[in-house]
Amino acid sequence: MSRDFDFVVIGASVGGLSAAACLARDGARVLVAEQALAPPEPPGALFALDPVMVTDLKLAQHGLAFMQRDLALTGWDDEAPPLTLPRERRAAERAIAQRSETDAEAWGAYQAALAAQARVLRRWWSRPERDGRAAELFWRPAARARFERLCVTGAADWLARHFESPQLIGMLLHDALTGGFAPAEPGSALALVWRAAQEMSGQPGMVSLAVPGTLMAALRRACGAVVEPGRMVAEILTARGQAAGVRLEDGETVSARAVLSSLPRGPSERLAGLDRPSEDSMVGAARIVFTLGDGVALPVELKTGRCVLALPPEDCADAHEAARAGRLPPLPPFEVVAETPRRLAVTLPLMPVSPDGGWPALEAPLAAALVKRLSRHVPGLAQSLTGVSVTRPKARPRASLAQLLAPAHERALSRVPGLYLCGEDAEPVPCVSGRAGRFAAHFAARTIR
Numbered sequence: 486m487s488r489d490f491d492f493v494v495i496g497a498s499v500g501g502l503s504a505a506a507c508l509a510r511d512g513a514r515v516l517v518a519e520q521a522l523a524p525p526e527p528p529g530a531l532f533a534l535d536p537v538m539v540t541d542l543k544l545a546q547h548g549l550a551f552m553q554r555d556l557a558l559t560g561w562d563d564e565a566p567p568l569t570l571p572r573e574r575r576a577a578e579r580a581i582a583q584r585s586e587t588d589a590e591a592w593g594a595y596q597a598a599l600a601a602q603a604r605v606l607r608r609w610w611s612r613p614e615r616d617g618r619a620a621e622l623f624w625r626p627a628a629r630a631r632f633e634r635l636c637v638t639g640a641a642d643w644l645a646r647h648f649e650s651p652q653l654i655g656m657l658l659h660d661a662l663t664g665g666f667a668p669a670e671p672g673s674a675l676a677l678v679w680r681a682a683q684e685m686s687g688q689p690g691m692v693s694l695a696v697p698g699t700l701m702a703a704l705r706r707a708c709g710a711v712v713e714p715g716r717m718v719a720e721i722l723t724a725r726g727q728a729a730g731v732r733l734e735d736g737e738t739v740s741a742r743a744v745l746s747s748l749p750r751g752p753s754e755r756l757a758g759l760d761r762p763s764e765d766s767m768v769g770a771a772r773i774v775f776t777l778g779d780g781v782a783l784p785v786e787l788k789t790g791r792c793v794l795a796l797p798p799e800d801c802a803d804a805h806e807a808a809r810a811g812r813l814p815p816l817p818p819f820e821v822v823a824e825t826p827r828r829l830a831v832t833l834p835l836m837p838v839s840p841d842g843g844w845p846a847l848e849a850p851l852a853a854a855l856v857k858r859l860s861r862h863v864p865g866l867a868q869s870l871t872g873v874s875v876t877r878p879k880a881r882p883r884a885s886l887a888q889l890l891a892p893a894h895e896r897a898l899s900r901v902p903g904l905y906l907c908g909e910d911a912e913p914v915p916c917v918s919g920r921a922g923r924f925a926a927h928f929a930a931r932t933i934r
Contacts, residue, residue: 487738490516492929493731494710495718495756496747496908497524502704502712503538503922504745504907508930509709510542516739517708518716518731526701527917528772528876529830530556530791530822532692533683534700535920537611542707549703550696556822557790558692560656561862568652568795569786585650595647602632603681610682610913613893613924636886639669640677641798655795659818662834664884664914665768668801672886679889679913692791697824704919721746721757721904728757728903743929747908747922749881750899757901768808769878770915771836773852775829776872781865783823791822792862801835808837813847821859829863831855836878848875881910889913897925905929 494505497519505515539549559569568584570577574593582589605628609619623629635643640661644654658668660680666673684691705712717734721744730740746753786792796804796818804814814835821831833851840847852873860866882888888896896911907925909915 487740488516489740490514490711491742491933492516492745493518493718493739493741494745494747494907495721495731495753496520497705497712497714498747498908499527499700499704499917499919500907500909500911500922500925501745501747502701502708503535503542503919504747504905504926504929505710505712505922506542506704506708507538507923507926511930513930515710516741517710517712518718518733518739519712519714520717522714524701524714525876526698528774528824529820529832530692530694531700531917532680533912533914533916533918533920534693535918535923536686538919538923541923542704544700544703544707547703547706548699550699552694552696552824553789554693555691556694557786558656559786559790559792560652560659560795561792562652562655562795563861565652567784567786567792567862568656569790570656581650581653584652585648588648588650588653591647599678599681600685601628602635602678603685605632606678607682607685610679611686611920613897613927616892616894619890635674635678636890637671638674639671640666640673641668641801643674643677645798651797652795655797655801656793658798658801659793659795659820659834662801662805662818663916665766665770665805665834666884667805668798670886672884672889675886675889676884676914694822694824697828718756721753721901723757723901723903726902728901731756742933743903743905745905745907745922745925745929746899747906749879749908749910750906751882753904753906754899754901757899757904759900766881766883767811767838768805768883769836769838769881771833771851771878772876773831773833773855774824774872774874774876775831775852775856775859775866775870776874777827777829777866778869778871781863781869783826784862787821787823787829787863788826791820793820794818794858804835808835811837811839811841813837813840813851819855829859831859838878838880844875844877848877851875881915884914893924894928897921897928903932 491513905925911921
């Protein structure tokens with residue numbers, strides 16, 4: 486049995502559904518094959534959701550709703566009270582001044598330097614037609630020189646040039662660890678600029694909490710494609726060296742003019758018969774969701790924002806090295822948000838993908854260690870726990886300077902003509918965005934015209 490479509494999309498992720506919706510909106514016949522019966526909702530805060538996708542697909546009209554927008558950032562430190570940074574500059578300076586007057590005076594200059602880079606580079610990261618080199622966007626020699634220095638600077642060093650408070654440096658450094666960056670690694674400072682560029686992209690681009698279940702439901706309603714859950718792709722079919730459809734696990738074949746995959750690059754190309762050296766990282770992001778019963782009073786900073794463990798750079802570096810060696814870091818950095826008053830979502834960006842002893846043996850000790858540390862800030866947490874859910878880190882290419890500087894088409898194209906990547910691997914930094922799906926749809930549609 487076989488069917489014919491214009492495009493087949495592998496995976497009903499945010500990127501996959503975004504790509505399918507963009508293609509179907511232009512009149513194409515699109516099939517989305519999803520292995521799971523119910524693709525999970527992305528946990529935690531959304532910091533890079535594509536505002537163009539949200540607007541063009543009218544996701545708000547299809548039910549997307551936010552519990553909170555523009556979450557404040559709070560740093561938890563065992564040696565000092567929590568430090569919360571409001572968005573408003575003067576309010577942030579007043580909060581920082583309680584730790585360091587010098588840092589409060591430096592805050593405005595740091596924000597200005599961050600914004601200057603992000604304002605220019607946002608065009609590089611948000612438009613599929615951009616080509617050439619990112620440095621070419623900086624016309625003035627002095628600005629280009631500052632950008633090129635930033636590219637070879639680690640986030641820990643860049644932050645230390647601006648601030649002296651370990652708590653402030655630790656909490657800002659957390660966002661540079663996205664995608665598995667080491668704190669001193671070239672490119673990690675540019676990751677901070679990338680985060681700032683997302684916040685400039687519009688309201689959905691700010692760090693926000695969606696009402697649970699509404700993002701995926703809105704994407705499915707807006708998709709306009711045939712979405713088939715429980716259908717695993719066993720092979721990407723090729724004809725004359727070009728992707729020409731898929732074979733599903735039950736033996737059905739589906740022909741198509743192009744295939745878009747939300748899987749990582751390596752597995753996508755292996756489905757097409759290409760064998761390549763593994764580029765999987767030993768470092769990934771794990772997520773743990775704690776379900777709470779009655780009797781827990783969440784601190785105000787957790788009700789209104791996201792809280793991170795403000796670790797010094799040397800502790801973050803130790804955590805990164807431990808994860809690369811397959812060990813559970815003794816003090817892993819984490820971010821926690823309250824998805825609801827009864828659900829805490831914890832993201833740990835520096836976790837071993839394939840730890841010694843395997844993940845089943847580590848899940849309980851890791852959850853117990855997190856509960857112990859969280860209980861310092863959320864009294865009564867341990868006694869009120871009713872459930873724990875662990876999502877293990879996936880093996881995928883780690884974030885890199887090269888990925889941040891690559892043009893969009895290089896991230897979306899594979900070694901197989903007609904096979905396009907629309908998942909997190911095609912983003913400058915792995916994230917829940919949908920922008921990579923929009924870009925992949927753009928390139929796929931343009932190629933077959």
